[in-house]
Amino acid sequence: xxxxxxxxxxxxxxxxxxxxxxxxYFRAERDPAKIPFxxxxxxxxxxxxxxxxxxxxxxxIDTLIRxxxxxxxxxxxxPGCDHASIATEVKIxxxxxxxxxxxxxxxxxxxxxxxxxxxxxxxGRIVEQMKKMGVSCDxxxxxxxxxxxxxxxxxxxxxxxxxxxxxxxxDRIINWCPGCKTALSDAEVEYSEDASHFWHLKxxxxxxxxxxxxxxxxxxxxLGDTAVAVNPADERYTHMVGKTLVLPLVGxxxxxxxxxxVDKEFGSGAVKITPAxxxxxxxxxxxxxxPVIRVMxxxxxxxxxxxxxxxxxxxxxxxxxxxxxxxxCGALVKIEPHTHNVGHCxxxxxxxxxxxxxxxxxxxxxxxxxxxxxxxxxKIKFTPSRFSKIYFNWMEGIKDWCVSRQLWWGHRIPVxxxxxCGEMIVSKTDPSExxxxxxxxxxxxxxxxxxxxxxxxxxxxxxGYPDKTDDFNYFYPTDVxxxxxxxIFFWVARMIFSGIEHTKKVPFRDVLLHGIVRDxxxxxxxxxxxxxxxxxxxxxxxxxxxxxxxxxxxxxxGNDSRYSKGKVEAARNFMNKIWNASRFVLMxxxxxxxxxxxxxxxxxxxKWIVSRLESCIKEVTLNLGKFELGIAAGALYxxxxxxxxxxxxxxxxxxxxxxxxxxxxxxxxVLCFVLENALxxxxxxxxxxxxxxxxxxxxxxxxIMVAEFPRYNAKLAYKKEAKAFETVMDVIKCVRNMxxxxxxxxxxxxxxxxxxxxxxRMLAAGADAIARLAGASGVEFLESGASLQEKTFSQVIEGCxxxxxxxxxxxxxxxxxxxxxxxxxxxxxxxxxxxxxQNRGFIEKAPKNLVDNxxxxxxxxxxxxxxxxxxxxxxxx
RNA sequence: GGGGGUGUAGCUCAGUUGGUUAGAGCGCAUGCUUGACAUGCAUGAGGUCAUAGGUUCGAGCCCUACCAUCCCCACCA
Numbered sequence: 046x047x048x049x050x051x052x053x054x055x056x057x058x059x060x061x062x063x064x065x066x067x068x069x070y071f072r073a074e075r076d077p078a079k080i081p082f083x084x085x086x087x088x089x090x091x092x093x094x095x096x097x098x099x100x101x102x103x104x105x106i107d108t109l110i111r112x113x114x115x116x117x118x119x120x121x122x123x124p125g126c127d128h129a130s131i132a133t134e135v136k137i138x139x140x141x142x143x144x145x146x147x148x149x150x151x152x153x154x155x156x157x158x159x160x161x162x163x164x165x166x167x168x169g170r171i172v173e174q175m176k177k178m179g180v181s182c183d184x185x186x187x188x189x190x191x192x193x194x195x196x197x198x199x200x201x202x203x204x205x206x207x208x209x210x211x212x213x214x215x216d217r218i219i220n221w222c223p224g225c226k227t228a229l230s231d232a233e234v235e236y237s238e239d240a241s242h243f244w245h246l247k248x249x250x251x252x253x254x255x256x257x258x259x260x261x262x263x264x265x266x267x268l269g270d271t272a273v274a275v276n277p278a279d280e281r282y283t284h285m286v287g288k289t290l291v292l293p294l295v296g297x298x299x300x301x302x303x304x305x306x307v308d309k310e311f312g313s314g315a316v317k318i319t320p321a322x323x324x325x326x327x328x329x330x331x332x333x334x335x336p337v338i339r340v341m342x343x344x345x346x347x348x349x350x351x352x353x354x355x356x357x358x359x360x361x362x363x364x365x366x367x368x369x370x371x372x373x374c375g376a377l378v379k380i381e382p383h384t385h386n387v388g389h390c391x392x393x394x395x396x397x398x399x400x401x402x403x404x405x406x407x408x409x410x411x412x413x414x415x416x417x418x419x420x421x422x423x424k425i426k427f428t429p430s431r432f433s434k435i436y437f438n439w440m441e442g443i444k445d446w447c448v449s450r451q452l453w454w455g456h457r458i459p460v461x462x463x464x465x466c467g468e469m470i471v472s473k474t475d476p477s478e479x480x481x482x483x484x485x486x487x488x489x490x491x492x493x494x495x496x497x498x499x500x501x502x503x504x505x506x507x508x509g510y511p512d513k514t515d516d517f518n519y520f521y522p523t524d525v526x527x528x529x530x531x532x533i534f535f536w537v538a539r540m541i542f543s544g545i546e547h548t549k550k551v552p553f554r555d556v557l558l559h560g561i562v563r564d565x566x567x568x569x570x571x572x573x574x575x576x577x578x579x580x581x582x583x584x585x586x587x588x589x590x591x592x593x594x595x596x597x598x599x600x601x602x603g604n605d606s607r608y609s610k611g612k613v614e615a616a617r618n619f620m621n622k623i624w625n626a627s628r629f630v631l632m633x634x635x636x637x638x639x640x641x642x643x644x645x646x647x648x649x650x651x652k653w654i655v656s657r658l659e660s661c662i663k664e665v666t667l668n669l670g671k672f673e674l675g676i677a678a679g680a681l682y683x684x685x686x687x688x689x690x691x692x693x694x695x696x697x698x699x700x701x702x703x704x705x706x707x708x709x710x711x712x713x714x715v716l717c718f719v720l721e722n723a724l725x726x727x728x729x730x731x732x733x734x735x736x737x738x739x740x741x742x743x744x745x746x747x748x749i750m751v752a753e754f755p756r757y758n759a760k761l762a763y764k765k766e767a768k769a770f771e772t773v774m775d776v777i778k779c780v781r782n783m784x785x786x787x788x789x790x791x792x793x794x795x796x797x798x799x800x801x802x803x804x805x806r807m808l809a810a811g812a813d814a815i816a817r818l819a820g821a822s823g824v825e826f827l828e829s830g831a832s833l834q835e836k837t838f839s840q841v842i843e844g845c846x847x848x849x850x851x852x853x854x855x856x857x858x859x860x861x862x863x864x865x866x867x868x869x870x871x872x873x874x875x876x877x878x879x880x881x882x883q884n885r886g887f888i889e890k891a892p893k894n895l896v897d898n899x900x901x902x903x904x905x906x907x908x909x910x911x912x913x914x915x916x917x918x919x920x921x922x
Numbered sequence: 923g924g925g926g927g928u929g930u931a932g933c934u935c936a937g938u939u940g941g942u943u944a945g946a947g948c949g950c951a952u953g954c955u956u957g958a959c960a961u962g963c964a965u966g967a968g969g970u971c972a973u974a975g976g977u978u979c980g981a982g983c984c985c986u987a988c989c990a991u992c993c994c995c996a997c998c999a
Contacts, residue, residue, distance in 0.1 A: 051961070236997075243999090261999065274999095308998055316999045325999075386997060431926070438925060438995070534995090560927095565934090567992090599935050599947075604927085605992090607934065615947055618961040629958035671938080679936070679946075694958075702957080778965095784953095785965040791954060820956085874943070886979030895941055895980095902942070 048631065048741075052617075052624035054588025057737045062176055070750050071181045073121035075519040082118035083523040084110060085504050086182065087536070088190060090129035091167045092136050095174045096570065097562040097596070097608055098529060100580040104593045104730075105559060105674060106527050107180040111729035112669050114181070115754035121520050122181055123507055125188030126168045130455035130496040131225055131233075131392050137163055137454070153453050160454045164189070174581055179589045179732045181750070186516075188507040190499040191456065198506035199456045199499050200473045202547055207471045211408045211546075212448075214460075214469075216337075218320075218327040219402050219447050220388060223345030223360070224395030227451040228404050230495055231444060232534050234388040234397050241385060245313070245378040246371060248273055251289040251298060257282070258378055259317040262385055264371070265364040268295055268351045269340040272318040274329055277303035279314050293376035294367065295352060302333050321401045337401055343451070345398065360398070405449035405458060405492070413440045416542035419551050425541060427556045428672050429603040432530060439534050448495045455493030463487050501539035504552040511547075522550045525672075527557040530603060557672045560605035562596070567607055578608055590731035591617040597730060598682065600675040619682060620734055623727070626690050627738040630716045633701050637710060639743045642718040645711035648700075649770045649810055654693040656767035657684060658719050663757045665726050674730075681727055689719060692774065696814050717742055722755045772804055772844050773811030779847045780819035783838045786863075787854045794822035798833065798848040801826065808845065832919065841867075841912040843905055857920055864920070868913045871906050878903035 049056065065071065073081070084106050089099050106122060114120035137159055138148060148156055168189065175182065188195060206212040220229040244264045249256045257273055270292055275282035286303045306329055307316050320330030321339040330337060340351040347355040347363045354370070355363045371377040388397035417440050419425050420433050427433040449458060461470040465484035470476050478485050502510070504526070509517040522544070526537065537556055544552030563569055564576040571577065583592045595616035600606045647655065661684040668677035693716075700712040721742050728735040728749050739749035780797055789795070797815060799808055805826060808815075812824040827833075827848065836855040839848040881887050881899050888896055 048958095050959075052959090236995095259999075263999090306999095311998050313999095318999090323999075325997090385999095388997090435926065435994070442996080531994090601936070604935090609934075609948090611948055612934080614961075618959095621959065621961045625959035625962085627958085632958075668938080673938075675936070676938075683946080690959085691963080695956090695963090698957085781964060782966090788953080791964060792956065817956090870943090877943085881980080884979055888979080890979050891941070898942065 048628040052621040058733045079119040082113040083121045083520040085123045087528040088125045088127040092132045108729040124182035128191045134454040195506040201511040221400040222390035224393035236386040239387040243381040243383040248290045258313045260312040266319045266322045269338040271335040274304045276307040407446040412542040449492040458490040460490040461487045501543040523553045525555045526553040530558040565609045587617045650696040651715045652763040652766040653770040656763040657688045777819045797821040801845040841909045874906045
């Protein structure tokens with residue numbers, strides 16, 4: 046093959062992906078001979094396009110999937126999208142608004158038509174984007190939260206929960222978004238510290254000069270007050286309890302009640318109670334049987350209950366007017382500046398209003414308990430483990446889940462009401478008549494379900510639930526669930542309790558959480574900051590492999606990371622390095638009949654690189670198993686760049702360019718062996734480049750995607766030989782270092798003398814390497830005691846003294862200084878070793894190998910010390 | 923109010939079960955057209971691992987306190 050000089054991913058990424066698709070490599074078969082390994086995608090919203098968070102999701106999951114697939118599992122990466130009820134509806138409303146249309150104008154059916162068209166467009170686009178990232182999803186199983194399968198699961202679950210009494214309808218205080226005009230769950234409200242005011246109001250006692258002062262942050266709600274509460278133990282107010290107050294502006298008579306909820310120390314110690322507009326007040330209202338007066342409409346304007354003066358006004362305008370009116374009638378005592386936490390809709394950012402409303406709720410306590418147990422008893426394991434604490438924290442304090450939404454885009458609640466007999470029909474299938482009175486006059490509930498209601502079923506709804514399909518039986522429960530820690534509450538927790546409740550099994554064994562991808566300055570990427578990065582643009586510029594590698598490299602599970610162009614460039618440079626190393630190997634192998642490695646005689650350098658490869662295999666496999674993708678990627682980076690390229694390839698050159706045909710063939714054999722295995726190890730991380738190169742290695746067949754992942758082979762570990770060879774490398778480094786220290790150009794050949802006692806054979810075998818890599822004109826051994834006539838530099842390394850005659854470059858005084866510094870360092874090391882070895886505790890308690898190690902080290906340094914002292918003597922005191 | 927993260931080289935970050943002389947990338951300095959790669963090669967400078975105690979034969983790692991910084995949950999009107 047003709048390989049380009051530089052790595053150019055555009056030449057092959059799309060082509061390879063098309064081929065993988067065509068060959069059906071992504072398809073996970075229900076092979077009874079294989080063990081299944083399943084990951085379902087965190088389904089991206091169809092609202093728009095993918096961002097770097099999705100890219101990270103996909104890279105992590107795809108890396109694990111490809112790894113397992115190569116290990117022989119039937120690996121299923123199940124793709125899909127989420128209908129994102131509220132988010133999509135907001136987008137479509139916006140889109141219609143541009144054309145001057147409202148939801149009302151187009152009607153429910155018209156609206157849904159637009160929504161489906163939107164889904165087709167953006168859902169398709171997202172799939173295309175994912176393909177660009179190289180993910181090996183089984184597209185034949187592509188799912189959508191509103192497709193037939195998932196919808197059936199939603200109905201099944203809703204009805205089952207209803208029949209078990211775990212889902213109910215009732216008037217409760219909920220979070221209302223006046224922007225989206227729908228109820229929200231607690232999880233969908235974001236709080237922020239907003240500057241506001243504290244308005245202190247005076248409520249007069251009926252037929253008296255007395256009054257009570259209350260404070261509020263939302264004065265407009267006073268129109269719905271139905272009591273004022275004080276703490277029963279508060280002596281200031283004991284005499285007031287039971288008296289009647291006259292609500293200013295409204296004139297309604299309301300009681301003073303006593304309730305523990307009130308904090309004596311806070312404010313005036315008296316609280317106005319508005320059951321319809323505050324969660325705490327609602328509870329107080331229930332305890333005291335207070336009327337609930339709702340003064341606000343769904344769109345955030347005041348209603349008739351607010352009185353003619355305010356009816357129809359927006360809540361914030363009404364607030365101003367009410368404050369003015371209160372001031373005018375003398376009911377306003379004072380206004381204090383006050384910052385407090387205000388809830389905002391997580392989609393449209395409008396200020397959320399707590400409002401009493403009739404909604405559907407899922408009863409959480411019975412569902413939460415087994416879900417907590419599953420994690421507590423390690424049936425599900427979080428990585429990193431600290432997230433289980435966060436999970437417990439949330440699950441233990443969980444309140445009932447408001448699941449109805451006043452939206453059109455979503456799963457319509459499977460409940461019908463009979464206009465004739467008033468009965469409610471909860472059904473998995475659409476009824477045609479009322480089963481109670483046979484009336485045809487039935488209407489379906491107008492509302493849809495929270496998006497997360499269907500997301501919660503994702504690991505099993507996508508596999509066929511409620512039917513016990515073959516897929517369900519084979520692939521469920523899934524194995525790993527990987528997503529960002531920011532959706533633990535929204536998604537992970539809900540999948541856990543849903544999975545346990547409806548399938549009687551935990552939906553996955555492992556939860557692997559990753560952090561948020563931030564911008565270069567550590568800020569969250571957001572539309573308002575305009576600092577978002579489109580992964581496709583990065584792919585376009587650098588290729589998918591570079592993006593994937595840059596997202597994985599140096600990242601620990603659960604930790605946030607920063608995206609930067611520099612990181613992608615570094616990854617791209619690594620790809621280029623892989624590319625060129627491969628090009629080097631393949632070019633040299635061209636026309637050569639490369640023998641299998643098992644048949645050739647290995648040199649010391651060969652054994653060294655094979656040994657390094659084996660430990661790399663070990664490390665990569667181990668760390669992928671622990672979800673430590675960053676460490677695994679780091680090990681590969683070091684192995685390929687430092688060990689393979691900087692050392693081994695350089696070491697090979699003399700054999701490759703030499704005349705010894707056999708030697709050349711055996712070297713190529715090792716080069717191909719190591720390259721092939723390294724590519725296999727790399728493939729899960731960077732699928733394209735590895736496959737592109739793999740096909741050109743002599744002796745390989747087909748795609749690397751379906752090759753077997755390398756297995757550690759203890760026979761190839763060559764621990765002793767590898768260690769011995771490192772002395773040769775040390776000599777090379779030492780000579781280079783000496784040259785650089787005195788400004789001798791690296792290309793200038795120098796004679797190298799070695800004084801060594803033990804490992805002469807190895808050093809002699811390495812003479813050629815030393816000559817080539819250190820720029821030596823020759824390597825000679827000095828007998829002990831022999832000395833040279835020329836001026837020399839010498840340096841002591843482990844097991845050897847390296848002596849280089851550098852003639853005129855030698856500055857005796859400078860060299861003495863260096864030697865003395867070196868001596869000092871070595872003496873320091875001896876001292877350190879001594880103090881350890883003289884410590885009885887260390888000798889007795891530390892593992893034996895460590896103690897032996899320390900002894901050996903001490904010996905080594907003492908030997909070095911003596912040699913350095915001898916050198917100093919030679920230079921003359 | 924409760925919970926959690928982070929703090930290691932100029933910058934971005936690794937550092938696994940506590941065990942060699944604490945690492946990488948980028949940046950910096952010096953020198954290299956060494957027949958794969960300047961998206962490269964070699965050499966080097968740069969760290970009292972936030973601070974103070976403690977446990978241990980041994981601490982970047984475990985414990986306690988404290989400082990800084992970020993996040994999540996709760997929502998006292």
